[in-house]
Amino acid sequence: MGLENKKNYDFLIKDVKVPDLKNETFIVRDILILKGILQEISAKITNDIRVIDAKKNLLISDTIDIHVHTRDPGLTHKETLETVLKASARGGFSKVVAMPNTLPVIDDKEKYLDVIRRASKIKGARLFQSCSLSKDLSGKTLNDFEQLISAGCSCFSDDGLALYDSKLMERAMRSLKGSGSSLLLHSQSEGIAPEHANSEIFGVYRDVLLSELTDCPVHIQHVSKKESIEIIVKAKERGVKITCEVCPHHLFLNESNSDLRSSDFKVNPPLRTKLDSKELIKYFSSGFIDVIASDHAPHTSQEKKTSYEEAPYGFSGVETLIPVIFSELYKKRDLNIFKIIRAISINTSKIINADIKGLKTGIRPDFTIVDLDKERMINKEALISKGKNNPFLPYKAECDVQMTVVEGEIVCQNL
Amino acid sequence: MDFNMKHIISINDFQREEIDYILDQSKKMEELPQKDKIELFKGKVMASLFFEPSTRTKDSFISACLKMGGNHVGFSDTSSTSLKKGETFADTIRMYEKYSDILVIRHSIEGAARYASEILSIPVINGGDGANQHPTQTLLDLYSIKKSKGSIDNNNILIAGDLKYGRTVHSLSLALSLFDNINLTFVSPPSLRMPDEITEMLRNRGVSFSIYDNLEEAVRDNDIIYMTRIQRERFPNGA
Numbered sequence: 001m002g003l004e005n006k007k008n009y010d011f012l013i014k015d016v017k018v019p020d021l022k023n024e025t026f027i028v029r030d031i032l033i034l035k036g037i038l039q040e041i042s043a044k045i046t047n048d049i050r051v052i053d054a055k056k057n058l059l060i061s062d063t064i065d066i067h068v069h070t071r072d073p074g075l076t077h078k079e080t081l082e083t084v085l086k087a088s089a090r091g092g093f094s095k096v097v098a099m100p101n102t103l104p105v106i107d108d109k110e111k112y113l114d115v116i117r118r119a120s121k122i123k124g125a126r127l128f129q130s131c132s133l134s135k136d137l138s139g140k141t142l143n144d145f146e147q148l149i150s151a152g153c154s155c156f157s158d159d160g161l162a163l164y165d166s167k168l169m170e171r172a173m174r175s176l177k178g179s180g181s182s183l184l185l186h187s188q189s190e191g192i193a194p195e196h197a198n199s200e201i202f203g204v205y206r207d208v209l210l211s212e213l214t215d216c217p218v219h220i221q222h223v224s225k226k227e228s229i230e231i232i233v234k235a236k237e238r239g240v241k242i243t244c245e246v247c248p249h250h251l252f253l254n255e256s257n258s259d260l261r262s263s264d265f266k267v268n269p270p271l272r273t274k275l276d277s278k279e280l281i282k283y284f285s286s287g288f289i290d291v292i293a294s295d296h297a298p299h300t301s302q303e304k305k306t307s308y309e310e311a312p313y314g315f316s317g318v319e320t321l322i323p324v325i326f327s328e329l330y331k332k333r334d335l336n337i338f339k340i341i342r343a344i345s346i347n348t349s350k351i352i353n354a355d356i357k358g359l360k361t362g363i364r365p366d367f368t369i370v371d372l373d374k375e376r377m378i379n380k381e382a383l384i385s386k387g388k389n390n391p392f393l394p395y396k397a398e399c400d401v402q403m404t405v406v407e408g409e410i411v412c413q414n415l
Numbered sequence: 416m417d418f419n420m421k422h423i424i425s426i427n428d429f430q431r432e433e434i435d436y437i438l439d440q441s442k443k444m445e446e447l448p449q450k451d452k453i454e455l456f457k458g459k460v461m462a463s464l465f466f467e468p469s470t471r472t473k474d475s476f477i478s479a480c481l482k483m484g485g486n487h488v489g490f491s492d493t494s495s496t497s498l499k500k501g502e503t504f505a506d507t508i509r510m511y512e513k514y515s516d517i518l519v520i521r522h523s524i525e526g527a528a529r530y531a532s533e534i535l536s537i538p539v540i541n542g543g544d545g546a547n548q549h550p551t552q553t554l555l556d557l558y559s560i561k562k563s564k565g566s567i568d569n570n571n572i573l574i575a576g577d578l579k580y581g582r583t584v585h586s587l588s589l590a591l592s593l594f595d596n597i598n599l600t601f602v603s604p605p606s607l608r609m610p611d612e613i614t615e616m617l618r619n620r621g622v623s624f625s626i627y628d629n630l631e632e633a634v635r636d637n638d639i640i641y642m643t644r645i646q647r648e649r650f651p652n653g654a
Contacts, residue, residue: 168526189524196501202530206525227503
């Protein structure tokens with residue numbers, strides 16, 4: 001362990017605001033970490049090691065972005081494990097869930113373990129790699145779930161290539177039910193252009209019905225239409241084990257403030273109407289939307305510069321999610337801050353059955369500190385991610401990530 | 416009996432008593448003189464929303480509606496509707512809900528009719544959703560069996576053709592399983608056999624059935640022979 005490293009494992013955080021999510025209150029604390037292990041958390045700690053003044057900034061434990069495309073292996077001109085995990089840490093995430101649509105697709109034990117091994121060497125966010133539901137994302141044969149679960153994989157998804165075959169989806173749900181792993185579904189219907197709202201709505205409806213039929217918990221990715229969330233709300237009310245996520249771009253960007261014919265705004269599901277954005281925010285604030293995720297989909301500017309038809313779908317977003325949602329939902333709209341915190345931490349952890357470590361002594365904690373009073377102008381050049389295709393930029397954030405700690409180590413600090 | 420089903424979405428939603436009720440009512444309606452029949456749906460409007468093309472199903476609904484004195488609105492070609500402009504299915508059907516007293520829907524997507532029944536307050540009849548369900552066809556088949564044989568119970572029924580993709584044979588077989596002393600004989604090329612999930616369900620319900628590849632071998636003492644065509648349009652890759 002070098003000197004530089006040692007410094008990142010031994011530190012004292014002074015005056016950090018710790019949320020109590022249960023009682024929706026805050027308490028200001030000092031936190032002492034030695035050799036990466038949380039030694040003490042109390043009102044006042046003195047120690048002569050490295051001191052970080054948190055200036056009553058907000059601490060969020062166990063932050064996770066549940067929807068990230070790493071592009072590694074095979075598409076490393078767009079992004080690499082190194083850039084995406086560092087970008088995630090800069091964005092305030094201590095963990096991310098990676099989609100399996102790399103080249104090759106992550107669909108067997110060997111490929112899964114290779115990614116996990118390479119990611120573990122990177123000083124950045126921790127990686128939860130999902131594997132595909134169907135072999136090679138073909139939509140034809142189901143993966144060997146048992147083998148992958150025994151290798152440590154806990155999330156399965158066909159993401160952008162939705163599993164259209166309802167019988168196969170039902171079988172996948174029956175196999176994965178009770179296994180402790182989670183199904184992350186990009187709900188979409190075959191035979192309808194993916195951009196058409198009906199594709200998503202019917203897809204969500206089908207996946208909700210199959211979840212109800214099989215009693216298998218299902219997580220619906222990036223809901224963008226009012227009708228989709230209405231289906232989910234009804235299902236939740238009758239006890240179906242459904243959770244869902246929304247992306248910042250569907251909350252804040254829509255046809256009224258974005259040029260939907262420009263490939264810079266091409267994404268799947270597409271940006272919708274102003275009413276859809278408004279309804280998504282309404283349902284988030286009333287607690288029906290569990291998670292906010294980035295659907296971080298980095299592409300090169302060359303790829304995005306082509307015609308609309310040719311350009312790939314997707315936005316880069318893991319680095320801006322936290323600044324954007326705290327600026328837009330908390331600072332500008334005054335939404336309940338605890339709801340926002342849950343949507344990027346414990347709600348997500350519960351869905352993927354990740355440890356909720358919190359701030360117990362004796363553990364290697366994962367947390368992020370956010371400065372809610374520091375303004376920061378974010379532009380493309382500032383991104384660590386190779387994907388500069390972020391539709392919010394340039395963006396004047398009304399907050400900034402002060403530091404990200406992963407397994408008791410400071411992996412990112414912004415003074 | 417109290418009949419309190421509001422929608423007809425899947426034959427699997429029916430109990431035997433409910434099927435009997437519908438068949439009895441149908442018989443009464445069929446026997447009514449035309450001057451009384453025309454009063455049944457007078458002043459009412461049926462919306463027939465055919466998101467997927469169909470001639471017989473659509474026109475048989477419209478014909479029934481007209482014979483009962485009702486009127487109809489709707490479409491059978493989505494290219495002329497606002498759907499092309501990105502209107503959602505929910506918006507389209509909610510608009511027709513305002514125009515009509517009952518909705519008949521055909522859609523290529525499985526589950527479309529059930530979704531409609533959940534968001535509308537008027538009755539919805541499924542006119543076929545993808546390869547999934549076509550319940551009124553099944554009710555008609557049951558009615559025809561009852562009319563020609565006097566009863567649905569105690570029949571040897573042979574079902575031949577494309578048993579893999581033909582949704583009507585799936586629904587009919589499951590509906591027949593609700594009746595007493597039914598013997599089923601399935602005849603199809605090996606590649607188009609009845610799916611396992613259907614035969615498994617029949618087995619669970621204690622229905623006796625046998626499977627043949629060849630029609631000549633299978634035909635014996637049948638009360639009813641039910642033939643289907645090859646469902647080319649539902650084959651994967653259109654092959």
